[in-house]
Amino acid sequence: SSEYVYYFQLPSGIIYRTNSNGTSDPEQITTSSPDKMSDPGYKITVYDKKRIAILNKSGDLYINNVGEKNSYFKNLASGIYEIQFSDDGKKMLFYSDWEISVYFTRDWDVQPWRSEDERKEIVRFSEKIENVQWAKKYEHVIFNVGKKIKITEIDNRSQNNISDIMNLDNEKIKLVCDFGEDKIYFMNKNGEESNLYSISFPEIEGILF
Secondary structure (H helix, E strand, C coil): CCCEEEEEECCCCEEEEEECCCCCCCEECCCCCCCCCCCCCEEEEEEECCEEEEEECCCCEEEEEECCCCEEEEEEECCCCEEEECCCCCEEEEECCCEEEEEECCCECCCCCECCCEEEEEEECCCCEEEEEECCCCCEEEEEECCEEEEEECCCCCCCCEEEEEECCCCCCEEEEECCCCEEEEEEEECCEEEEEEEECCCCCCCCC
16 A cells, blocks of 8 residues: 555464555554465455455455454455455455456445445356456446446346447457546457557446446
8 A cells, every 4th residue: 555565474364564664563454364274375455454355366255344333354255356445445346257246345325225244246147257347436347248348337226237338349358447537448359450449438428327
């Protein structure tokens, strides 16, 4: 983070942090270790010291969430590829090859109501899901399935509101959202040549928002 370096110490499996210039004594953040410590390859994603996600190379995802009601340190899911916190730290996006889910670290006091420590499955496909990332307002998720770039709401109380943004020429898509420029950048292959493109998003004001 901007002020601290977080690290995962083996074999104990405890997370510590120290200031970025290394002049402070290490501060212990967790008091226990994840299960399945036989896999030593862990990646730590930190929002703050109260909200830390731990993902090992086997795809086991753990959450260390010191909430406002209780504290939670548990195995959240398996087969996970990557995670992303929202800008306010109240939501955490995570996904496998086939499924996108969201975990809520704090209560959400406006419609739709969400509860601390709640997990919600957003979408599931029989085809592989790739390039999963938050849209600008952190209430939608952008991803691709095959040749199609898609967007979905995380509020799926009535139905999964999924829309196609565009259909590309091939399935080898690299996709990045740039919130600052309100653009989506993507690679698309034309014959043997791969080119970088961008579109303004949303293309039509009000789409899904």
